[in-house]
Amino acid sequence: MDIDTRYCESYARQVHALRRQVFFSDFSLSQRHQTILAKIESIRQYFLTIARQAEGNESMIPIQTVSSSIGIPHFSSNYNLRPIAQILKKDEPMTGQVSYSYSALDMNSRYKSKWFESKNQASIGNFKAVGECSLKLWENKKFDPSLELSSQVSASILDLSSRNKLGNDKMNATLHLNASVGKASAGASVVVNKNEQTFEFKGVAAAFEGEAKLAFNLFGMSVTVTGSGSLLSAGADVSYSHKNREWELGTKLGFIAGLGLKVNVKY
Structure with missing residues (x-):
């Protein structure tokens, strides 16, 4: 399966754009918000990792034209x-x-x-x-x-x-x-x-x-x-x-x- 690294990097940017810093007076809401931000960051890192691994594999695969x-x-x-x-x-x-x-x-x-x-x-x-x-x-x-x-x-x-x-x-x-x-x-x-x-x-x-x-x-x-x-x-x-x-x-x-x-x- 071919992976387009440009799309992976684009998805990572779009996910990162969802992050918003909001301050809550209620401790439970603030803790929940930090959990959501961490999940968003993990999804962003997932797409970036796929892109880096794909680029590394491309350099290992011989190209013949x-x-x-x-x-x-x-x-x-x-x-x-x-x-x-x-x-x-x-x-x-x-x-x-x-x-x-x-x-x-x-x-x-x-x-x-x-x-x-x-x-x-x-x-x-x-x-x-x-x-x-x-x-x-x-x-x-x-x-x-x-x-x-x-x-x-x-x-x-x-x-x-x-x-x-x-x-x-x-x-x-x-x-x-x-x-x-x-x-x-x-x-x-x-x-x-x-x-x-x-x-x-x-x-x-x-x-x-x-x-x-x-x-x-x-x-x-x-x-x-x-x-x-x-x-x-x-x-x-x-x-x-x-x-x-x-x-x-x-x-x-x-x-x-x-x-x-x-x-x-x-x-």
């Missing part, structure tokens, strides 16, 4: 031009973001018990595109434009993810697993202002790609170990950055295994 969705696209956009800030020459940028994602099939499962929780997701036929822009015109009331652009496109045949936790909030171990089959992605970012010029382009394609992250948490202290790898992959990164008293040039090429070179100079 499975869900799926087919072909649902997601589109979002966000723009903030801050016209008042531009008129007042404030150091606040104009920003914009557009994103689109689509999965032909999404499947999710969840299992939760008192000491173990696992969340798993599988997505088939995935595509995602994200673009962001930030333009700041003023710095300390002076015209000093700064432009930041970034974009990323990715597609995969199959994405798998698993989030697992063993223990409680104070002492636990977590294991996060991510894997992709037939994944390709490309991205670019640009930062241009008087103190920095950064151009970065990335592209990668892999038949199989995976990442594992293992973390231990003990009373607020955490240790995390992350490993990643790919099989039958090819990729290329090119980046150039120049900041105040620092410049950096880097490149990376990979086919099955990757090699990279990066030079950084500060003066």
Whole structure:
């Protein structure tokens, strides 16, 4: 039998509202009134005890759910031009973001018990595109434009993810697993202002790609170990950055295994 703890707590409040303090000059009536108040309180405590026991049992009973969705696209956009800030020459940028994602099939499962929780997701036929822009015109009331652009496109045949936790909030171990089959992605970012010029382009394609992250948490202290790898992959990164008293040039090429070179100079 399922017990709704909300109803039990509501009944306890309603019973408690029946209590009234009344003073009688007759001793027998006063004693009778105190007996009635004690009975009302015992009924209130009865409902509260049932609610607490039900909550405790719910935490002991494993919860398992499975869900799926087919072909649902997601589109979002966000723009903030801050016209008042531009008129007042404030150091606040104009920003914009557009994103689109689509999965032909999404499947999710969840299992939760008192000491173990696992969340798993599988997505088939995935595509995602994200673009962001930030333009700041003023710095300390002076015209000093700064432009930041970034974009990323990715597609995969199959994405798998698993989030697992063993223990409680104070002492636990977590294991996060991510894997992709037939994944390709490309991205670019640009930062241009008087103190920095950064151009970065990335592209990668892999038949199989995976990442594992293992973390231990003990009373607020955490240790995390992350490993990643790919099989039958090819990729290329090119980046150039120049900041105040620092410049950096880097490149990376990979086919099955990757090699990279990066030079950084500060003066």
